Amino acid sequence: MDRLDELQVFLAILDTGSMAAAAHKLRRSPSAVTRSLATLEQRVGMRLFERSTRRLSATSEGQRLATHARRLLADYDTAVCENEAAPPQGLLRVTAPMVFGRRHMTSVVTKFLMRHPDMQVDLSLSDRNVDLIDNGIDLALRIGRLENSGLVARRLGAVKRITVASPAYLQGRGTPATPEDLAGHELILGTAVRGLAEWRYRKGEREHIVRFTPRLQVNDLDGVLNVAREGFGIARVLSYQAAPDLEAARLVRLLDGYEPEPIPVHLVFPSARQMAPRVRAFVDFAVEEFAQLPLIRQAPSS
Missing domain, CATH: 1.10.10.10 (Winged helix-like DNA-binding domain superfamily/Winged helix DNA-binding domain)
Known part of the structure; x- marks a missing residue:
């Protein structure tokens, strides 16, 4: 220390x-x-x-x-x-979820390093919410509701939990119009985060809960998306995870009128009052960069 x-x-x-x-x-x-x-x-x-x-x-x-x-x-x-105006320098330790980190955080980090040649970044991609202080991490990107941990947070935007299927599957089995219609379909359960085999939807004040017994469970996101692309059934993922497949029309977004509230995305760090210049520089840069992502920008900022 x-x-x-x-x-x-x-x-x-x-x-x-x-x-x-x-x-x-x-x-x-x-x-x-x-x-x-x-x-x-x-x-x-x-x-x-x-x-x-x-x-x-x-x-x-x-x-x-x-x-x-x-x-x-x-x-x-x-x-x-007396040296506050000096460019940021030193080592910055950052952590982010695996898929989001690969698709978005690595690009932000690369651009940041190109702008600040005296900086180094140690980027750790992990789906575990590690303790920042005990692990010596300067800041983390987190997706989901934040616990009352005492950390300072800067909101970047939000993503949504969406339902998707391939055009081939929908052509053969039909397109569900309501969550209740899912009872007649093959549902692919992603088990990277353990929980009940149920999907929750909302429209207005009414909540729709779909409980099911899956024929296929996959503990890896890429595996879930691969199975959905191949036409086996319907999957549920976060919007940024399926964005490339939606843009390429390999998958189709379903039941968008029943999607639950957006899920917030934050940068969190131990302290704003004693924030090191290198941390402040990265936070300000990342906020600007993530604001340009459509899947972030389209979400409410409240």
Whole structure:
């Protein structure tokens, strides 16, 4: 951990009176704050706090360190502010969902690196929502409703959950006009995210729930799309996942009048107040780039 960062954590504990409160203030995990204090105490070779069941109190050594730490961090902030206009530089760690990342985030990252030659990006594509702080990640793109995690979010737009089938399948089996019509069709269940074998639709205030026993389950998105393209049955995916097939007329969008509410797409990061210039530069750039995607732009911005 950066040594200036250790001092920031130390002062946060001192000012709030506990490691839990410091973790909340800094938007970090309690374990990260505990490790930072332990490392600093080991570095200076003495205890900086007296522990009690209710509150931490600085030792005399801790009080002396706090005086020097505040002066040092103030001088550091002054030096950094003088360099705010400098171009962003350094390593940026980003994560995004697998398919969305391959189709869209890689392009945004490439354009960003071409604009900022002093930057490096470590892009991790994964469908797991990893903890940003514990994994040292600067920002993440997430699709879906956000949990109340304390992260800061910038909304990029939204995608929709859509129903698709190939023209050949529809020619042979007919086109469903309502969700209830799906009962007479072959439905392909994607099981990348485990759940009930049911599809939910909505029109106005009425919700339509289609429960079924699939003859085919596929745990991979490309597999679901391949089976749908080959004409086996009807699939349900996110709009950006099927966009190339819809544009090429390999698949047809069904039941669009019954689609549920759009699913929001956000960039999330640990803190806006202490955002590094490299993070701010990427966030601003990504917001502009994603606004140009039709599948993002067409969604409500609320």
